[in-house]
Amino acid sequence: MDIGILVAGILTLAVFSFLYKDNPVYKAAESWLIGLSVGYALVIFWQTTIIDLLLVPLFSEGRLILIIPFLLGLMMFSRFSKKTSWLSRIPIALMIGAGAGVAIPAMLYARTLKQMSASVMPIIENGSLNIEAPVVALGVISTLAYFYFSREHKGVMGSTARLGTYFLMIFFGATFGYTVMSRMSTFIGRVDFLLTDFLHLIK
Amino acid sequence: MDRLRTRWIIFSGLAIVVIVSYLITIKFKTAPSPATLKAYKYLDTLPEKSVVIFSFDHEASSLPEIQPIALAMLRHAFKNDLKIVGLSLFAEGTAIGYDLLSKTAREYDRQYGSDYIFLGFKPQYISAILGMGESIKRVFPEDYLGNMTDTMPIMLGIDSYDNIEMVVSIADGDRTVQWVEYAGARYNQKVMAGLTAAMITSYDPYLSSEQLYAVVGGLRGAAEYENLLDKRGGGSRGMLAQSAAHLYILALVIVGNIIYFRNRRRGGGG
Numbered sequence: 001m002d003i004g005i006l007v008a009g010i011l012t013l014a015v016f017s018f019l020y021k022d023n024p025v026y027k028a029a030e031s032w033l034i035g036l037s038v039g040y041a042l043v044i045f046w047q048t049t050i051i052d053l054l055l056v057p058l059f060s061e062g063r064l065i066l067i068i069p070f071l072l073g074l075m076m077f078s079r080f081s082k083k084t085s086w087l088s089r090i091p092i093a094l095m096i097g098a099g100a101g102v103a104i105p106a107m108l109y110a111r112t113l114k115q116m117s118a119s120v121m122p123i124i125e126n127g128s129l130n131i132e133a134p135v136v137a138l139g140v141i142s143t144l145a146y147f148y149f150s151r152e153h154k155g156v157m158g159s160t161a162r163l164g165t166y167f168l169m170i171f172f173g174a175t176f177g178y179t180v181m182s183r184m185s186t187f188i189g190r191v192d193f194l195l196t197d198f199l200h201l202i203k
Numbered sequence: 204m205d206r207l208r209t210r211w212i213i214f215s216g217l218a219i220v221v222i223v224s225y226l227i228t229i230k231f232k233t234a235p236s237p238a239t240l241k242a243y244k245y246l247d248t249l250p251e252k253s254v255v256i257f258s259f260d261h262e263a264s265s266l267p268e269i270q271p272i273a274l275a276m277l278r279h280a281f282k283n284d285l286k287i288v289g290l291s292l293f294a295e296g297t298a299i300g301y302d303l304l305s306k307t308a309r310e311y312d313r314q315y316g317s318d319y320i321f322l323g324f325k326p327q328y329i330s331a332i333l334g335m336g337e338s339i340k341r342v343f344p345e346d347y348l349g350n351m352t353d354t355m356p357i358m359l360g361i362d363s364y365d366n367i368e369m370v371v372s373i374a375d376g377d378r379t380v381q382w383v384e385y386a387g388a389r390y391n392q393k394v395m396a397g398l399t400a401a402m403i404t405s406y407d408p409y410l411s412s413e414q415l416y417a418v419v420g421g422l423r424g425a426a427e428y429e430n431l432l433d434k435r436g437g438g439s440r441g442m443l444a445q446s447a448a449h450l451y452i453l454a455l456v457i458v459g460n461i462i463y464f465r466n467r468r469r470g471g472g473g
Contacts, residue, residue, distance in 0.1 A: 019214040037263070037295065044294040049326045052345075102329060106384040110414055114388075118412030175404045178421070182268060182401035184221075184448045185422035188441040189267020191221050202226065 001198075009198035012190050139167040217451055224447035225440070233442055235427040238410060242395050242417035243279070243431045249368055251284040254361055256370045259291045259300030260328075260378030265399050266299060271425035271437035272397035273303050273373045279432050281311040281318075286357055288367070289321040290343070292328040292378055300373075301347055315348075317356040323347035328381055336364050336390040364392040369416070373397040379406065383414050397424070 014029035054073075058066040072094065078087035119140050121133040145157060146164030153161045195201045235243070246255070257277065261269050280287055289304045291297040301321045308319050322343040325331040334342040339362060340352045352358050360366060370392055372379040379396045386392040393416050398406060400421030409415040419428050422445055425438025 020211055040298075041294045044297060044324055045326060048324055053326075099329075102333070106388055109388050110380075110384040110409075114412045114414055115408055118408070171404065175401075178403050179401040180452065181421055181423070181445070181449070182399050184445055184452075185268040185400060185441065186265070187217075187267075188221060188225070188422065188444045188448070189270070189437065191218075191225055191444065192267070192437055192440060195222070195225060202228075 005197050009194060012194060012198075016190075138163070143167050213455065217448060220447050220451045221444045224444045227443060229443055230435075230439070233423060233426045233430055233439075235431055236420075236424070238418045238420070239424050239427040240431070242276070242419050243428060245369065245395070245417065246276070246279050246285070247283065249283065249285055252286055253368045254286045254288060254366055255280055256288045256290065256367055257300070257304065258370060258372045258374075258378070258382065259289065259296035259303070260293045260372050261299075261375040261399075262293065262295045263299060265375035267437075268399045268422055269373055269375060269397065270303065271422060271441070272419050272428070274307060274436055275425050275428040275432060275434070275438065276371060276373075276397055276419065277303060277307040278310065278434055278436075279428070281307055281313050282432075284318075287319040288339070288357070288361065289319065291324045292331060292381075293374075293376075294324055294326075296373075297324040297347070316350070320352070320355055320357050321347040322352065328378065329385060332381055332385040333389065336386065336392075338362055364390045367392065370394045371397065375399045375402065377405070379415070380409070383409055387414055395419075400424075 011029045011032065014025045015033075017023055018026040054066060054070060057063045058070065072091040075087045075091050078084040119136055121130060121136060123130055123133045125133075142160045142164035144164070145160040146153075146162075146168065148157075148161075151157055196203070249255070257273070257280075259273070277287070287304065289300050291300045301323075304319060304321055305315070308315065313319055322339075323346060325342060331342055340358060343352050346352055346355065364386060370382055370386055372382045372394060374396060375398070379394065379398065382392075382394045387394050394414075395417040396406060396415060397419045398421070400423070403418065403420040406415060406418055410418055419425065422438050422441050425436070426442045427438075429436045429439045
């Protein structure tokens with residue numbers, strides 16, 4: 001048997017042992033998973049960011065402009081000392097400024113404007129009633145009413161907000177159902193691995 | 204001790220239900236959902252040699268659910284002789300993406316460098332997605348194996364999203380949203396997704412506003428895609444087990460409620 005499959009099979013069973021109760025075998029598998037994930041990500045980031053984007057272009061190709069981001073990166077470490085911590089505000093300010101500049105227009109378009117236009121639908125479509133249109137309109141208005149806190153939730157406002165909670169509950173229910181399905185799929189995937197690759201019980 | 208025993212019984216029951224239904228080899232036909240059908244039809248009608256990006260934007264922990272989706276869509280793409288550019292915007296998805304791509308390419312005898320390429324991982328996903336709109340070769344000067352991308356035959360006619368028909372983001376989180384927001388909104392790039400089931404409701408607004416072209420969601424989505432492709436895989440194999448597990452959970456919910464209401468009537472609280 002392939003050593004990788006053997007190790008993966010044993011570690012899968014070690015993780016499943018937690019379902020009985022917490023135990024040292026499970027703890028060892030958990031620590032391995034976290035250690036390997038962090039180690040793998042660290043190596044990938046070191047290679048693709050520090051080596052590929054900074055050290056090689058700066059020192060091998062002589063792109064001196066990269067001294068600026070290099071110094072800005074070093075300034076982040078100034079937070080370790082109280083005397084110099086103010087220096088870290090410069091790269092943080094740059095990152096937030098640039099990030100917001102790039103993200104705000106894109107998010108405004110995709111998450112607000114496009115969603116608003118998608119919420120407006122014709123009630124009569126091809127000569128027949130489009131039932132989705134009033135339901136979506138009612139759902140959007142009542143859910144927004146629930147999150148509108150500048151006015152007390154009484155009377156019409158209270159009833160609309162209450163209706164909004166039902167729409168929210170439907171969303172949470174659907175999300176919960178899908179999450180259960182997702183976790184079951186993960187479990188089934190591991191059972192598939194154990195029965196086919198590890199134990200060879202099915203082909 | 205009672206709580207421990209109850210938990211042990213519940214989990215053992217679930218394990219038995221899943222394993223037994225897994226060993227029963229009944230072919231489970233799943234009617235395709237409109238979103239899966241749309242994804243399938245799009246890839247199916249693309250002309251040969253069209254270029255599709257497969258972005259593996261997921262962690263290793265979601266592999267059991269992600270793998271059947273990715274394999275079904277990759278098999279479809281290779282079967283229809285589409286050119287595939289693989290990459291990852293999530294560090295953990297890098298080696299997995301390369302592995303899945305290479306494994307599927309071998310099944311269809313496709314050659315690395317001319318039929319498919321894996322560009323590897325790029326940090327700062329927003330700048331990577333935006334940069335690819337200007338020049339993919341500038342964002343990825345080297346591929347995953349260290350070859351210069353501008354020397355690879357597959358990359359000769361590919362420079363930006365203008366040469367890409369579709370981006371398929373295989374994701375377990377919100378990385379697909381960034382593809383939609385930056386590649387879709389800014390460069391008008393078509394984006395579809397292969398998602399874990401837990402993420403489906405989060406992406407429904409993007410699907411209904413047509414910012415996301417189509418979604419293949421969860422193990423069920425994988426099974427639907429495999430049925431359309433007429434190639435049995437992990438999704439189809441797991442559908443009977445998943446249905447049985449859902450029935451088991453439903454039964455537990457009903458039994459739990461009966462016990463709760465019975466105890467409440469007796470005045471014992473929950």
